[in-house]
Structures are given as structure tokens and as C-alpha cells.
Amino acid sequence: MRTTLELGQELGYAKLSIEAIAARAGVGKHTVYRRWSSKGALLLDSLLSRGGSALDYPDTGDLRADLRRQIQEAVGLLAKGPLSPLFKALVGEAQHDPGIAAALNERFIAPQAAKTVARLEAARDRGQLAPDFDLDLAMAILSGPLYFRLLITQEPLTSDYVDRVLDALFAGMGPRP
């Protein structure tokens, strides 16, 4: 997995081959195929083994600050760090490999989304949010524009942009009497 990330950063996902990974790692191809059914599955595990756990939510009581901090951290890892191209390529791979799509969702997207929703829920329970607000939707409105920038328009994800999304979200989310 270490070699996968190394070679992936050097060559890019498109030119990355299991053959080259095995050779560089000093390993037979069988040993790779025995554990991973495809290049995508290998990359998913490789990426999750790095920093997948680092994305935990703080709960300082200040919802907006907590959201901001966690998102900035995720953006730093997935959109700015050296692994960003590989993560994007993995999402790309998910578009034509249902197995990868399912695994990516199950092991990364869904847990991450659940954490966001849980944090929103905590805030709602404390009366910081309108009780009828759709938390899943709020999560999507928060994440959606960021992934949109990352994957579609490919513009840089500045922290200013994150703040603007947060502003917009809270403008429609605040406690309504």
C-alpha cells in the first residue's frame, strides 16, 4: 500500500499499473491479486490507511467553528495535499466500477457524512438549530459545493470559499422562532 501511494504520486493513477507496483514492492503479482481485485480497490485501501482516521469532529459547542475546522482539515487532506490527485482519481474510478463506488461510500463517504450529521444533531438538540431542519440536506449543501469545485470545475478550494458556503448554509439554518 505504501508503494501504491508512492508510485501513484509519481505516475498518476492512469499510468499506475499493478505490475509496476508489485515490481517496486519486490512482490509477486499473485500476492497483490490475492488481496485486491482491482487497482481501485488497492488504491482505496492505500488511501484509507493514511489519514482516514484524522478526520474526526471536534465538539467545542460552537457549531460553526467546529464545522469550519473539520472541513478545512478534510479539504487540506483531499483537495490540497499530495494525495489529492489520487483521491480524485478514485472517485473517478467509482464512476465506472460499482464495486469501488460501494466500497468508497461505505468506508469513507458515509462515515464522514454520519459524523457531520451527528454534529449537527447535537447542535439541534441544544436548540442551536431549528428543530425541523433537514440535517441530511444540510450535510449535502455543505459537502456538495465543495465536491463540485473539487471534481467538476476543478477550481482551487480556498478557505474563503469554505467560509462562504458556511455563511450561506447558516443564513438558511439559524433558529427560527
Next chain:
Amino acid sequence: MRTTLELGQELGYAKLSIEAIAARAGVGKHTVYRRWSSKGALLLDSLLSRGGSALDYPDTGDLRADLRRQIQEAVGLLAKGPLSPLFKALVGEAQHDPGIAAALNERFIAPQAAKTVARLEAARDRGQLAPDFDLDLAMAILSGPLYFRLLITQEPLTSDYVDRVLDALFAGMGPRP
């Protein structure tokens, strides 16, 4: 281009090969390579030749209804139609091919986004929106969650979901005295 879409729907993008397209079309490979530099470029042109133009905005004066109608139409084409898997695969391809990413943006995403912004602008000029509202951001908040569902969580894009996103957007967008 017709053969590309046909074969693409049959085999899926991953198994689609220029070799097979040329053979099915009764054409030499040179003839394909002369016009398109990659499978992705060919698919982009093929997709744009279909229904790319059908996504124009109505302007009935009712902003919400117009947005809703245009989005439902786009969703029908890109997320529900038979070309949906190919469109998703193209976005996937853009993740590791900067040329495709640029072309996709320039020829599809940006024009579409510009239309949305223009429609919002018209509404703002008529006083239907707060004058200080960030239209580009509004567009992203509208599109983002939809692409998020389409590409990331891969859940179905129901018209109910579209409506909920619209609701959320307008809750934070309405004219503020």
C-alpha cells in the same frame, strides 16, 4: 459518434475501446485518431452532440419554477436517461485527464452554470432576490448537492430531492428588507 454512444451503452465506458468503435462503425482506426486524441474526447463530443442544446432556461418570471424545470430536465438527461452512465464516466475520466477536465468545463459545465447565473441575475434585477446575494455561490449550492448525489453517494436523484434543495436555497436567499 453515434456508434460510440451505442457501444458505450452496451459495454460501459471501461470496456469501451476505440478499436471496437472503429470496427463497428466500419471505419479505420486512423480516421478516429485523426479527429479525437483519446476515448474521453470522443465521448465528450458524442455526448454533446446529443441533447447538449436541450438544456436552455425558460424565463417565465417565476424564478423558482424556472429553476425547478430546468434542473429536472438536466437531471432527467444526465442522471436518469440511458446516457447517464456515460456522462458519469466522462466526469470520472476528467479526474485523471486534465485535457478532458478542461474541455468538459469549457463546453458543458461553464455554459450551463452561466445560464443559471444569468437567470438568477435577471431575478435579482427585478428585485426578487436580495441585491447582495452571491449568485455564483447560489449556483454552486444548487448544483453541488445534485452532483454529490450523482457522483459520490450514487443515490437516485428524485424530483423530491431537487425540490428540497430548492427549498433550502430559497430559505437563505429570499429578499431581505
Next chain:
DNA sequence: AGACTAACGGCACGGCACGTGCCGTTCTTG
């Protein structure tokens, strides 16, 4: 301790699609 077995690294193989030559033919253009 020793025997058994599963996993291993290395190598070779057939298969496929890539991208690019070269052929002789057909179509377009001036």
C-alpha cells in the same frame, strides 16, 4: 522437533487494446 501446508517471489504465457506504420482505393477540390 519435525512434518505439513499455505503463502510467497519469480517467471512465462496468451490475450487484448493501444498507437502507428504502410498499402491500395476512393473522394474532394481546384
Next chain:
DNA sequence: CAAGAACGGCACGTGCCGTGCCGTTAGTCT
């Protein structure tokens, strides 16, 4: 009507795929 470009067809070398088959190593069980 002549020149040249574009064409369909075919073949080639290349790279990686996924899978066999070796002989060796490492872990397990009694």
C-alpha cells in the same frame, strides 16, 4: 481531369492484464 488528401484494411511492436507453474520460505499443528 489531375493532384492530393482522406479513407478502409491490415499488420506490427508495446505494455499491461490476469493466470498458470515453478521451487522456496514461513507459519502451524501434533
